[in-house]
Amino acid sequence: MIGTRIRELRSERGLTVAQLATAAGVASGLISQVERDLADPSLEALRKIAKALDLPLFSLFQEPDPALVAVIRADSRVRVKSPSDGITYARVSPGRGRLEVLEGHLLPGGSSAAESWSHPSEECVLVLRGRLVVEVSGFDHELEEGDSCYFDSSLPHRYLNPGEEPTDFIIAATPPSY
Template sequence: MIGTRIRELRSERNLTVAQLAIASGVPSALLRQVERDRDDPSLETLRKIAKALELPLFSLFQESDPALVAVIRAEARVRVKSPSDGITYTRVSPGRGRLEVLEGHLLPGGSSAGEPWSHPSEECVLVLRGRLVVEVSGFTHELETGDSCYFDSSLPHRYLNTGTEPTDFIIAATPPSF
């Protein structure tokens, strides 16, 4: 499914696999495997592809039916997992429009990214369970259950779980660029 969507988006932009590979920094061979759904790309690979296509990450999973009202059933949510960073994101919103809502699950010692990164958006995170460190522009903000943090996502940022228990949180971003 993700491979077909990437191929469609690449074709819409009249890009070859080689051109997208250069723009994203993802090897052509890997892109071909992903587009054929023969390889599951990592979260970092998907971020690179989305950035090269100038799209929010979760638009790679977007369905083409633009309904005015969307009900997203728990079992039908789009899920992205990064085994190396210990984070899983589940899209709670439909993935179109001006707002993106994600549910995050971060394992102890995990992070949302190896290094802080930025994207053109505004973000608010709410901790549902556990503790979360929000790193923005080199400053850390420690949140506990019920705490929230709002920031300009164009500043380099990432989420960290420095505790011993998993952390669950909700992210709202506008416009979608995750």
Template sequence: MDGFRIRELRANRGMTISELALATEVSAGLISQVERGRSDPSLETLRKISRALDVPLFELFEQEPEGGGVSVVRKDHQVRITSPTADITYSRHSAGNGQLEVLRGSLKPGGASSAEPWSHPSEECVVVIEGALVAEVQGKRYSLAEGDSCHFNSRLPHRLINEGNVMATFIIAATPPSY
């Protein structure tokens, strides 16, 4: 995570640290520490910051394309984030500069992608690679086994739950990016 990127996005919107803190319900001190690289924010704090700045979450980690409109994301240079509870980890497989976000997620047994279902302006498709997931979308539950997928409007409150005994691995494609 690049605190300078958050500072740049905030400044481009003419927001002060105090205004961003108020919009995110996070202390101005924490925002300042994040921007200076002195603190690593939680996934929930990053989501609040991305919403307040009206950018997809992974834009806080934006990478420039190599050239010619083609981006290659090497395995050892993928952006990774983990939730504060460490239930879920995401790595970004797309470059973060287009209209499509591709994420690989790992969700531990008994874990959930968020404490409560949440929404954001995009659509997404989740594909289970290993294990099993429950996609909870607008209060309905959809059981997904290895190889199954679920496509939905992300404006509907949603989250992923791992009710199994093994780590669940999955791919999410979202367009436009809005995590």
């Protein structure tokens, strides 16, 4: 699914595989393999491809049906996993509109990204289980179960799990740009 979507978006923009790869800072072979569903790109590679296409990350998984009411079943959520950083995201909103809601799961010692990054949104995170450090512009904000943190996502940020247990959290971002 994601390979087909990337190919469609690349073609709509009149880009070759090599041009998209250069803009994203990834190998042409990776783009080619992803488009043919021969490889699963990392979360970091997906972020770079989305940025090169000037789109939010989860728009790469966007559903074409613009229904006014959407029910997203737990077993059919779009999921993105980064094994190297210990983070998994599942989209609980339909992937269109002005609001994006994600469920995050972060392993002990894990982080949402190797380095802080930014995107044009506002974001609110709510900790469901465990502990979470929200690093924004170099400042750490420690959250416990039930705590939330709101911030301007254009500031460099990332999430860290300093605990010895997994952390579960919900992120709401508007407009969608994750």
